[in-house]
Amino acid sequence: MSVSTAAADQSLCTPLPVLGRDVTVPLVTGGEVTYAALDYAASAPALQRVWDDVAAYAPYYGSVHRGAGYLSQLSTDLFENARRTVAEFLGCRAGDQVVFTRSTTDSLNLLARAIPAGCQVFVFETEHHASLLPWQHADVTYLDAPRTPGQAVQTLERALADRDPYGPALVCVTGASNVTGELWPVRELAAAAHAHGARIVLDAAQLAPHHPVSVTDLDVDWIAFSGHKLYAPFGSGVLAGRADWLQAAEPYLAGGGASRRVTRREDGGVAVEWHDTAARHEAGSPNVIGAYAIAAACKALTEAGWDTLVAREQHLIAKVRAGLAEVPEVRVLSLFGDDAPRVGVLSFVVDGWNSSHFAAALSAEYGIGVRDGLFCAHPLVRTLLGTDPQTQGECGAPEAAPGEKSLNAIRVSFGAGTPDEHVDRFVNAVRELVRDGAKWQYRTEEGRCVPAV
Helix, strand or coil: CCHHHHHHHHHHCCCCCECCCCCEEECCCCCEEECEECECCCCCCCEHHHHHHHHHHHHHCCCCCCCCCHHHHHHHHHHHHHHHHHHHHCCCCCCCEEEEECCHHHHHHHHHHHCCCCCEEEEECCCCHHHHCCCCCCEEEEECCCCCHHHHHHHHHHHHHCCCCCCCEEEEEECECCCCCEECCHHHHHHHHHHCCCEEEEECCCCCCCCCCCHHHHCCCEEEEEHHHCCCCCCCEEEEECCHHHHHCCCCCCCCCCEEEEEECCCCCEEEEECCCHHHHCCCCCCHHHHHHHHHHHHHHHHHCHHHHHHHHHHHHHHHHHHHHCCCCEEECCCCCCCCCECCEEEEEECCCCHHHHHHHHHHHHCEECEEECCCCHHHHHHHHCCCCCCCCCCCCCCCCCCCCCCCEEEEECCCCCCHHHHHHHHHHHHHHHHHCCCCCEEEECCEEEECC
């Protein structure tokens, strides 16, 4: 092996440092083990780089936009520089706005409040609830789950062709499924939307931590994502994109910071002139630490190099898929088929096991953290599982709706901070649990499967 090839392999196998990488947890069977965090799709651990940057800034924290003191001025500069960093990370166009929010959910609810009257909204049933539910007060059309990327584009084109061609319209679509990890044909969907006079917002909550995301390259109108999935804690998110609908809408929140000028009217009321910048939708004291953490994560991922990050994640995905394929009782869930490109998110069911029971055993007996359930994407998981879910085990079966079988699945997810050992341990644990069964007894407590004591 050449020196250059050895160096490349070493780079491929080196995860980015994250908080919690050395945390140990107790096992019900005795002893402790280093915790394998394989629930990145819910919240990714903070990058050590992000934590260090925030810790370095913390002593200088101050209020933004309103103070004359040095710390306030410094914090204001950091906050606005964070906005510029995010805009660059997302490939924003001249004139686009970057609004800091609490999360992807908050971002999409903000946009839902900003759409013009009479706007028609189109959203696939496969979306996370954050992008499925905010449009209920609009003229919304829910589209059936497609089974190929091409079918997704065709389904959207047919729906848009039947809409009122003169009114505003918006398409909302995910970039990568939070259930299957499959990549959606965002660029093609954007082209279809624009061809029919509609705009498009991309839910990039699961895409941005795994792949470069660009407003310009994908030709979308808005992008929404969350800091806590991008290795940046502190409850902050982003809505970035076109300014016109945001400038025309009433502020998402009314209060200080959103208003440019407030006066009393002759009738005794109050007249307000709102900002037309991103501040219009950032009323109140903003989450400066959260915004700064997102910017730090954007810088860290960019500097690590997307080619290296993506290659390493594909290496981990291949390991997981190959390992699960060796267990006949495991069925991996997919919309687009086994060969569909995906990020490091996979959901599956195991014959003979309730998913809550299986996830509890992974945690209690192997120190592996995954998620089980419907993953805030109930219509999608029900579509994937259909009427033939896994045979129910004795523990943790959730209550089903009338006339419906109990449905849930197991999700494993990973990313830039995941070492090979965690993936190897997971695959071995699945194999052992299916072959030998759980070593411990479990019971249901408040709807969750937990070790019996």
